Amino acid sequence: METAYFIETIIKIVVILLVFSALAGFGTYFERKILAFMQRRLGPMNVGPFGVLQIAADGIKLFTKEDIVPTNAVGPIFKIAPVITAATAFMAAAAIPFMPQFTIFGYTVHPIVADVNIGILYILGVMAVGFYGPLLGSLASSNKFALLSAARAAAVFISYEVVTGLALLAPLMMVGSFSLIDFNNYQAGGVGDWIIWSQPVAFVLFWIAAFAETGRTPFHLVANDHEIIDGFGTEYSGMRWGLFFIGEYANMFFISFVIVLLFLGGFGDGSVFGALMFLLKMAFFFFFFLWTRAAWPDIRPDQLMWLCWKILMPLAVLNVVVTGFVMMF
């Protein structure tokens, strides 16, 4: 039994790693295409049919590019920083159930690497550690734009983490468990049982915070191209920069899974239809990340902090208090 469990876990880890590395690549393709269509362009068209093989071309380019470490950079930290981003993004996936459990050759598979009883805390914690990637990378690369990016990263990080935590408190109080599988089972009854109906404020707050968490467009200020070049990525080249990219896109996928699991019923009762709906809902949230990038402007760091501390945090606290009173009486 121990050996079987060990082998199963290894296989699950490898599958998740491979699938989401590939998905991160396809994510860049979808992003380019959807942004292009929204801006009346065609996007990548020349490599392969409809530019599908652009991912392969990008991969070859990233892997074969010279890996440059600037003279005054702090070498070891500079080199390890992108690995932190990518690794923590994938580590966070350990507590996410990607599918309902299914039986294959008489063996029941739970498509979750580790159903720990502090699942959400673990995910939020590991994703938060992911912010050390940009932070350390930019501090170590001895570049003024990277330094600005580090300052912004620290400010953004503190601001949105408070909102994420407080927004999640209310649903956690209702479900009474940190496990995402328990969350899913709590909403398994159907659309009417989804937590979004009882906790709409928490849903919106967590969604907004997810944009800051992944550093997507309204809150893209850590690597704002038109202000600070590529922020933490300014001095990076080749696959080290690519690791930042993979981390960012993997994070987008995982946070989309988490939003659906927390508020929108996850995979429901565990049927095939539920699993399909789960993927569809996840795809909508991923699409929304791209959609907002085409539509919305970026905001300034002070505006983000203003939003997080003065609007979202009081709202989140109010939400927790109201939820508490409702549950008490």
Next chain:
Amino acid sequence: MMSLEQFENRNVSESGYYKVDIESYPETGWEKAKQVFSRAIRGELFVGLWVVMREMIKFDIHTVQYPKEKLPVGPRYRAVHEMQRLWESGTERCIGCGLCEKICISDCIRMDTKIDENNRKVVSEYTINLGRCIFCGYCAEVCPELAIVHGGRYENTSEQRAHYTEYDDMLTPFDMALKGEVPEYPGFGAVTPHEDERVKSTPLAY
């Protein structure tokens, strides 16, 4: 007819400039709160989302896939020169007068002429140094025979600059001229339409 008046008026402040109406900034805390509230309720973010989604659904793509598709170039565009031939006979139009060589303000045209066996003056060597050429169009303007004209070929890539200036490349192919496939040249250097009406008799007597 478009008049030149609007171009002659250099006073820009009179022509349609106006000050943007900016609301006064909120001062008290209550006014700031009201501003935040009104901006949050107005839903401008969703207007933005709708606009890009509408464009995606309409799928009105404006991309020109350049090597496969090309935008049309204006007929009087001044790109790399062409040497024309006469219709039907296919004889080269150039009579070797050397006017283009003389008028060229960047001194990039160089020609040698000789008298051939028919006692006709022909060009033995003709080069245009396109590295110097500024494509002003004087050569095409001055040519009495409509021999040198500006074509529409604007894509030039080569390892050597000399490759652009081969006389044979500029020359219209002989067989095309014989078959009458050379269209009436509408581009730069061609006679403008209705030229006959504008011609005035030369006053001979002083």
